[in-house]
Amino acid sequence: MEVMTEKKIERKGPVLFSPYKRGEGIKAALKLKRNDILFEVKEAGLKGRGGAGFPTSAKWMLTAAAKSDKKYIVCNADEGEPGTFKDRVLLLEYPELVFEGMVIAGYTVGSDQGIVYLRGEYEYMLSSLEDYLKEMKKDNLLGDKILGTDFNFNINIHLGSGAYVCGEETALIESLEGHRGEPRNRPPYPVNTGFMGCPTVVNNVETLSSVPHIITKSGEWFKKHGTDKSTGxxxxxxxxxxxxxxxxxxxxxxxxxxxxxxxxxxxxxxxxxxxxxxxxxxxxxxxxxxxxxxxxxxxxxxxFNKKRDMLKVLKNFMEFFVEESCGQCTPCRIGNVKLLEGTEMIEKGTHTFKYINTLKELGKTMQVASKCGLGQSSPNSFISILDNFKEEIFSSGRNGGDKK
Ligand SMILES: Cc1cc2nc3c(=O)[nH]c(=O)nc-3n(C[C@H](O)[C@H](O)[C@H](O)COP(=O)(O)O)c2cc1C
Ligand code: SF4
The missing domain is CATH 3.10.20.600 (Ubiquitin-like (UB roll))
Structure with a gap:
């Protein structure tokens, strides 16, 4: 069957958009020992594509080593970062890679259940993805005794509800459990205490999609692309x-x-x-x-080209963070409001340089004191835009009270 595509585009690329035959990743993986898969993923040097870049083999090893009758593989398809829309393409045009990556992860860590946390706005692709899962079941690539082995694995799709912070892996797990999507304290980490208190792998769509290629073509092949520290x-x-x-x-x-x-x-x-x-x-x-x-x-x-106003760009980002902060911890809840207020002061020319420098220091405090990645990274734009575009931003009319 064909999964709905928005527009037929011939895609070319060295790894993910390279030729792949449906089912071959699962077939190859089930012939390997679990340790051999871990070795191959480690050899590939695969790091998480969701942003943090945590080594995938280490995450899988920790989950494999955790003692529990039940373990979960969660595919993070929340794709909430402004300007990101690549997981959508993988889900729409390469679902075999995403789902087979989940099956291989399940086999490797000893899990029989996968869950896709699908961005709420991607509801339009839900039924075609579910149809695709049914096709996989028919072909015995999913369900009980996959390809005649003793391995069982199923995948459910859960629709997210539209908060950016729900892409953070522990908030995502809270949301999956039916609670408010708020980040948890870590440790414990999901690899030990994740969904329903069970060991859980949370991986990005693109990370999982790389796995079938690694298993069929080798870790050695994968790491020929990219650089020493960023393979693939x-x-x-x-x-x-x-x-x-x-x-x-x-x-x-x-x-x-x-x-x-x-x-x-x-x-x-x-x-x-x-x-x-x-x-x-x-x-x-x-x-x-x-x-x-x-x-x-x-x-x-x-x-952004030369016609863009970088202060407007910054204001837009800071408004986003004020809106999306879950409000649990003070550095992020109050800090983002202060950074937005500072941006508005510059806009009106009512700031002083002394105060803006204090806000930059506040941003640095937020980077270390916030509870999750949202507050730890929201000051990045504030600091980098003000540092790199100071001449434009503090041009005439926006000189500030102390004019330094
Ligand atoms: C505010 C926030 C939003 C996030 N949103 C996503 C997201 O939409 N998709 C994603 O894969 N990871 C997102 N992450 C990163 C996840 O917490 C987690 O690191 C990732 O899913 C792990 O998968 P990986 O190791 O394959 O990258 C987000 C993190 C933060 C702090
Ligand atoms: S950093 Fe922000 S989003 Fe993360 S827990 Fe604290 S208030 Fe919530």
Whole structure:
């Protein structure tokens, strides 16, 4: 059967968009011992594509080692970071990779249940994904005694309810359990105490989609792409001022300059890497590389040309964080409001430079004192936009009370 696609695009890429035959990942995995799969994923150097870059083999090893009769594989398909839309493409056009990655993860860690936490706004793809799961069951790639082995695995899809923070893995688990989507204290980590208190792997859609390729083509093959510390390829969701926005698969290590050429961006003055919680890179840093050793990112790339007002960009990001903070901890709940107020003061010219510097220090405190990644990363834009675009932002009329 064919899963609904929004637009038929011929996609090319070194890993995820390379040829793959449905079912072959599961077939190959079930012939291997669990330790051999862990070895292959480790050899590949696969790191989480959801943003944090945690080594996937380590997460799986910890879950495999945890003692419990019940374990879960959760696919994080919340895709809430502003400017990110690459998981949507994987789910719509490559569901075999996502689901087979979950089955292989289940087999490796000793879990018989997978759950996809699907972004609420992606409800339109729910029925076609469920149809696809039924097809997999018919082909014995899912369900009981998969491909004649003793391994059972099922997948359910759970629809999210629209909060950005629900993409954070512990808030996601709370939401799955029917509670308010609020991050938990860590430790304990989901690998030991996750969904319903059981050991749980939470992986991003793209991370899981890399696994069938690694198992069929080898970890050695996978790590030939990318760099030493960032192996494989990455999907980038490119939006903003360019002729060819869209989802691109590129090897890690690609520079911003190379990416801008590919998407035909002209007169670019800033590239926001990693969404609202990422960093804003100015022209004189366009030689920087996309990868864990330099610009780590979940894949959101927003391009701004010379006509854009960077203060407006910043204000937009800060409004987003004030709206999306779950309010549980003070640094994030109050801090984001203060950073937004500071941005509005600059807009009106009522700030002082002394106060803006104090806010930057507050941002640094938020980065270390906030309970989850939302508050730890929300000051990134505030700090990087004010540092990298100070001449533009503090131009005439916005000089501030102390005019320094
Ligand atoms: C506020 C917030 C939102 C997040 N949203 C997502 C998301 O939409 N998708 C995702 O895969 N990870 C998201 N993450 C990261 C997850 O907490 C987690 O690290 C990830 O799902 C782990 O998968 P990986 O190791 O495969 O990257 C988010 C983190 C934070 C702090
Ligand atoms: S950092 Fe923000 S989103 Fe995370 S727990 Fe604290 S208030 Fe909630």
């Amino acid at each position: 390829s990455k999907l980038f969701s490119v939006s903003g001022d360019c002729n060819k926005p869209g989802v691109y698969e590129l090897p890690w290590g690609t520079t911003i300059k190379e990416l801008l050429k590919l998407v035909e961006a002209k007169d670019t003055k800033a590239v926001q890497v990693g969404g609202a919680s990422g960093v804003c890179v100015p022209v004189n840093q366009f030689d920087r590389k996309l990868g864990f050793e330099d610009l780590a990112t979940g894949g959101s790339i927003m391009i």
